[in-house]
Amino acid sequence: MNAPFYKFGLFNTDVSLIFAFIIGIGFGFALERGGFGSARILAAQFYFSNMRVLKVMFTAIVTAMLGLYYLSVIGFVDLSLIYISETYILPQVIGGLILGIGFVIGGYCPGTSVVSFATGKLDGLMYILGVMFGIFIFGEIFPFITDFYYSTNMGSVTLPQFFHLSYGMVVFLVVVMAVGAFALAEWSEKKFAHRNPENQL
Amino acid sequence: MKKLFSELDLKYKLAIIAVLLGVVALFAGDPYNGTSVKVNVKDIALSTVKESDKINPTDLADWIIQGKADYVLVDLRTPDKYAEYTLPEAENIPLVELPNSDLLRNQKIILFSDDEVVAAQGWFILKAKKYNSVYILEGGLNGWKDKVVFPKVPANPTKDELAKFEKLRAVAQYFGGDLVTETSSSEIRKEIKLPTSTVAPQSTQPTTGSRKFTAPKKKKREGC
Numbered sequence: 509m510n511a512p513f514y515k516f517g518l519f520n521t522d523v524s525l526i527f528a529f530i531i532g533i534g535f536g537f538a539l540e541r542g543g544f545g546s547a548r549i550l551a552a553q554f555y556f557s558n559m560r561v562l563k564v565m566f567t568a569i570v571t572a573m574l575g576l577y578y579l580s581v582i583g584f585v586d587l588s589l590i591y592i593s594e595t596y597i598l599p600q601v602i603g604g605l606i607l608g609i610g611f612v613i614g615g616y617c618p619g620t621s622v623v624s625f626a627t628g629k630l631d632g633l634m635y636i637l638g639v640m641f642g643i644f645i646f647g648e649i650f651p652f653i654t655d656f657y658y659s660t661n662m663g664s665v666t667l668p669q670f671f672h673l674s675y676g677m678v679v680f681l682v683v684v685m686a687v688g689a690f691a692l693a694e695w696s697e698k699k700f701a702h703r704n705p706e707n708q709l
Numbered sequence: 710m711k712k713l714f715s716e717l718d719l720k721y722k723l724a725i726i727a728v729l730l731g732v733v734a735l736f737a738g739d740p741y742n743g744t745s746v747k748v749n750v751k752d753i754a755l756s757t758v759k760e761s762d763k764i765n766p767t768d769l770a771d772w773i774i775q776g777k778a779d780y781v782l783v784d785l786r787t788p789d790k791y792a793e794y795t796l797p798e799a800e801n802i803p804l805v806e807l808p809n810s811d812l813l814r815n816q817k818i819i820l821f822s823d824d825e826v827v828a829a830q831g832w833f834i835l836k837a838k839k840y841n842s843v844y845i846l847e848g849g850l851n852g853w854k855d856k857v858v859f860p861k862v863p864a865n866p867t868k869d870e871l872a873k874f875e876k877l878r879a880v881a882q883y884f885g886g887d888l889v890t891e892t893s894s895s896e897i898r899k900e901i902k903l904p905t906s907t908v909a910p911q912s913t914q915p916t917t918g919s920r921k922f923t924a925p926k927k928k929k930r931e932g933c
Binding site: 589 | 720727728815
C-alpha cells in the first residue's frame with residue numbers, strides 16, 4: 509500500500525469527496541484551535557505585534573515538508589504522482605497582492621473566514637459574502653483578462669529545479685529559514701507589543 | 710546533554726528536531742529517486758489492455774464539447790499525419806519518443822493513433838514507466854471517424870431513432886462531419902474529406918437539438 513492512495517486507485521472519486529470533507533473539517537478545527545477564527549489575531553500579524561500566523565503557517569510547511577520528504581525517501585509516497593500546480597508568475601504575484609490587501613482590510617483569508625463564521629462571527633459572514641462577490645466580479649471580467657491570466661507560464665516548477673539545488677539542500681534551507689523566522693517573530697512580538705490592542709485592554 | 714534537552718521548552722525541542730531532520734535531509738538524497746520501482750517484466754507481460762482502459766470515442770466527443778479538460782490527449786502518429794488531422798487539443802508525441810516524453814504521472818493520459826495497435830504499445834510503455842491512468846481511444850482515429858465524425862445510420866430510420874440521430878448529427882457537425890446512411894456510406898466516404906482544422910468553425914455549431922453545447926475552453930488542469 510503506497511500513497512497517494514487516491515492516485516493508486518485505492519478508492520474512487522466519490523469516496524475521495526468523503527475524505528476531502530473529513531480533512532476539511534480537520535483543517536477548520538486546526539485553524540480554530542490555532543486562534544485563526546479571530547480577525548484580531550490575524551490582523552495583528554500585519555502590525556508585527558502577534559506573529560501567530562507566520563508561526564503556525566511555517567510550522568505547517570516544515571512539518572508537511574519533512575513528512576513528505578522522508579516518506580518519499582523511504583518509498584512510501586510517490587512524489588511524482590502529487591499534483592503541482594503550474595506557476596504563472598506575474599498573474600500570481602498580482603493575485604497574491606490582491607489577496608493580501610483583502611487579508612489586511614478584512615482580517616481573514618478565505619479559509620479562516622469560513623472558520624470564524626462556523627463559530628458564529630458575523631464579520632466572518634460578511635467576509636464570505638465579499639469573497640463570493642469578488643468571485644462574481646472576477647468571472648465577469650475574466651474574458652478581458654484571459655491572456656494575462658495565462659501569461660508568464662513557467663510550468664510545474666519546484667524550488668530545487670528552479671535554483672538547481674538538491675532536494676535535501678532545499679529541505680535544510682527551508683528548516684533553517686523557518687527557525688530564523690520563528691526567532692525573528694519572537695523578537696518582533698516583544699518590540700511591537702505596544703501596538704497590540706489586546707495588551708492595552 | 711540529555712538533561713539539558715529535556716529541560717528545554719517544547720518549542721525549542723521541536724525546533725531542534727526540525728533542524729536535525731533538515732541536516733539529515735542534506736545527505737538523504739532525492740525523494741524522486743526513492744520512489745523509482747523496478748519493472749516487473751512478468752507483470753507487464755501478463756497485463757493486457759482491459760475494457761476499462763479504453764475510452765469510447767462518443768464519450769470523448771462529449772468531453773471535448775463540454776470543455777472538460779482533466780485529461781491529456783496524445784497523438785502517437787508521425788508529425789506529418791498529425792499536421793493533416795488530429796483531435797482537438799491533442800499533443801503529438803510519436804511512439805518512439807514516448808519513453809522520453811515529459812508527460813506527468815499525475816495526468817489522465819489518453820493515447821490514440823490510427824487504430825488501437827500503436828496506442829496499445831504506447832499503453833505498455835507508459836504502464837511500464839509506472840503511469841497509472843493511461844487510456845487508449847477505442848478504435849483509434851478510425852473508430853473516431855466512424856462513430857463520431859461520420860456515424861453510420863440506417864437509410865430508413867424509425868421515429869424513435871430519428872431523435873437519437875439528431876444528437877449524433879449535432880455532434881458530428883460540431884467536428885465537421887455529418888451522418889452517413891448505410892446504403893451510400895462507401896461512396897460518400899470517398900467524397901468527403903476530413904476537415905483539417907481541429908476545432909469546427911462556428912457556423913457548423915448546432916443551433917437545434919436537445920442539448921446545449923459550449924465551445925471547448927482553454928485547457929485548465931486540476932488544482933485549487
